[in-house]
Amino acid sequence: MVAEVGQFALILALVTAVFQGGIPLFGAARGSQPMMRFANNAAFVQFAAITIAFICLTIGYVTSDFSILNVANNSHSLKPMLYKISGVWGNHEGSLLLWSWILALFGLAVAFFGRSLPDTLKSRVLAVQGLIGIGFLLFILFTSNPFERLDPAPLDGTGLNPLLQDPGLAFHPPFLYLGYVGLSVTFSFAIAALIEGRVDPAWARWVRPWTLAAWGFLTIGIALGSWWAYYELGWGGWWFWDPVENASFMPWLAATALLHSAIVVEKRDALKNWTILLAIIAFSLSLMGTFLVRSGVLNSVHAFATDPARGIFILIFLIVVIGGSLLLYGIRAPMMKGGGLFAPISREGALVLNNLLLSTATATILLGTLYPIFLDAVSGAKVSVGPPYFEATFLPLAIPLVIAMVFGPFLAWKRGDISGVLARLKFALLLALVLVGVIWWQKTGTTVMALVGMGIFAWLLVGTLLEWADRIRLFRIPLSNSWKRMVQLPRSAHGMTVAHIGVALVILGITASGAWQSEHLGVMKPGERVTVGGYDFRFDGAENVAGPNYDAVRGTFLASTGTEKGFYLYPEQRRYSNPPMDTTEAAIRPMLSADLYVVIGEADGKGGYAIRIYHKPFISWIWIGCFVMFAGGALSLSDRRLRLGAPGRVQKKAASAAGLSGAKG
Structure with missing residues (x-):
């Protein structure tokens, strides 16, 4: 009976998603308030339905109901309770159900927290979320049904893959999926903006918190995955540039670029089209990660479910989502006006450099990950692209990226003074050189890359702290006044400082553990x-x-x-x-x-x-740094400005423009 209830709930969720994906779009085009408000109710019903389905599958695992094929294939009566529960998403069908549940959760969050959004924008965002939900629910119901019955039921199950019976893997997939699926919201905002033909600072303000949330969850998910690989697989390493590791790292890089690009849109009304494209690419890469894990095109310790038939369905879904969104981008993006001009040496220029390096790094990883697959498909040749390629291509991009991270916050908007910034950073440069000199003197046989890594660690850490001290004028005004400035400083500024410190700590851990192991x-x-x-x-x-x-x-x-x-x-x-x-x-x-x-x-x-x-x-310090980065993102997310969205005056103006656009549509 539990399986039948779960099956019915999924069908109800699919029907709801169909209505959610159509009625609000039509209502936004016609300017119909009742039809636009329907999106909120549909998001709630879809979430409730998928929640019921997820609970039903969990009950099947907890009670060891081996008449359900999914439970029989992935559980065992003697398995500890923690792994019975984590077994719900430790398999192909259950992981897709978890994905769909998180997608519905984010849709509900937009409906609840998006009260300050213009009605047309909000309804279109929720409609796109519904359309994405249709694809995944169809995939589950027709190719990956978690409630398929088994008759006769076996006396016991075959059990969960022992590699997945671990606390790290119990929590790794949910956090990773929160990051993956969180990018669907930024994608939905991008598609809604393309439909309306409008991207402005208010839009960027609304997008940033969702990007921050997705980026933070991805950071924790990747950290937990690398930590699991470190202590569970017994090989002594924590990262091997495995294709599935790359599949999670690429969306993280794209989300990092998107996060910084949205700042330029918000502050300077520039890089609009580029930011929209990044939002599309980031979510496309998260979908591609799903394809890589479940299509049967690669082998990995992480790829717990492979089926070429399912892969064809996902490939078609990828073509529809990615191809359709890029087609819409190609048609609508040229109609959107660009923003303000800025000099190459400026904060905007530094953020553009940040985006270029992050995007190029993502492209090199994508090439190294997909090249063996394409070569195999075209010629049948088997090649392996391993750590030497990724280290040789990624590190030359990562080093200038980290160096530039210190310069950017010191530069002024529109036009900066590089000589003035260098003068303020001379202490950071001196300290980095001193640390490199001490290590070279004390550690015989230290490689050049180890010295570079430790120098960059000191440069980033000290430079970040100097920028924070500069903001509050530490030691330049009375401490009481500095304290007041610190308290009044936006939480997003504090969050940036904390996140950059986290990056420095990760660099310390990677460099030291690799050089002096x-x-x-x-x-x-x-x-x-x-x-x-x-x-x-x-x-x-x-x-x-x-x-x-x-x-x-x-x-x-x-x-x-x-x-x-x-x-x-x-x-x-x-x-x-x-x-x-x-x-x-x-x-x-x-x-x-x-x-x-x-x-x-x-x-x-x-x-x-x-x-x-x-x-x-x-x-x-690798994992300490990752959690510090997550803390920085959470601190930024707690900024009242991001939680409230755009200021009231801007919201009213945006709502008026959106209403006019909807009426014209």
Whole structure:
């Protein structure tokens, strides 16, 4: 009965999405208030219907209802409750249902929080959200039905992929999807603006909070995914330029560019067409990520569901959404007037450079990700594009991008003074050079790229703090006055500072862990010792242990130095029976200065075990930096100006213009 209720709820959601995608558009064109207001009610009904469907599937997992094919294929009665729940979205059908639920959630959020939007713009945004929902609901109902019955029902299920039975993977997909689907709102705003033929500072003010939210969720989602890869896969790394990793990174880069481009539209009424195009590209890349994971065109530890038939459906959907939106852009964009002029050396110029570098970086990653697929399709040749390509193409773009991040906030709008900015940043440059010199002197054999990375870290961190201090005139006026200026400073300004500090911390973690990692790979027998990174590791042996739904070989290591008390590390080699799979569980001692990372492998039959031990300096700062970036985005999002949208006078003017446009349409 639960499956039938969920199935009916999805059909109701599809019917609602059809009406939501049509009636408000027609109403906006005719200037009909009742038809435009219908969008709000439709968004609520669609959200309620998909919520019921999602609850029904969750009940099936929690109660181990193996008469539902999806539950039987992805769950097991002995699986811990956390993974029964996360198993709802740990498979193809459930993940698409989660996607659709989040899409409906964002539609409801626009209906609720968009009260200050002009009626025509709001109805068109919600209509586009409904049209996107039609595509995903059709995909679910006709190719990926999570409520398909299984008769006769098996006594037990096959279980969830053991690699997905992890707290990091329990929360990684929801955050990533919040970012992916959040970009649908910016896409909907862009399409609505193209239909109306109007983009102005008020529009940019309305778009920025949705872009910020999507960017923040993507940041956390990517961070959780890399953290999972770091401690779960046991290979010692955190990023491999895997195609599915790239599929999440590309929308993040595009969203970052969009976030900065919208600022120019809001402040200077410039870069309108470019900002619209970025909104389309960002969401298109998120859809492409879905295609890459579910189409069957690639293999990845992340690609938990592959089916070429489903991939064809998604490919058609991609062509309709991306092709249709670009066609509309090509027709309507030339009709929109450009904004104010500005000199190349200005804050606008710095943001344009930011966009160019981010866009080029996205393009290089896209090329490296899709080239093997296209080559295989055209000639059948098998090639692999790995880290060397991405590092050789991405880093030369990322370095000037980070350097320019410090200059931009110091420059004035319209026309800036580069010599004056350099004078104010001489302390940051001096400190960066001092740090590079100390590292070169102390760390023998340090590579040039490591020195560059540490120099950029210091440059960005100190430069960002100097810009913040300059805003509040720290040490140039009485501290009480600086305090008042700090309190009065918009939260979005504080958020920018915090986010840029987060980027600096990520650079610190990436550079230090890559440049000064030390390791030991070999076979160890109980009682043997090895020194790695200044720590003495003693292997005390291994034992068999039983987990909730697995058996494991657990090693015991005592790590110590001459100046502190020792501590134990317990890596495991696990064997799951449902489904049968072996996994590696690294033992990690996270510290601010370094991580100690121990992996136990197979026995050699002579009393020894294959052992890997790593000392990774400052690697935890990668994820600390990501969460600092997210905090910066959240702080900016809490800015009252962004939450209220455009000022009242601008809103009335925009509403009047929108009403006139709707009447003409």
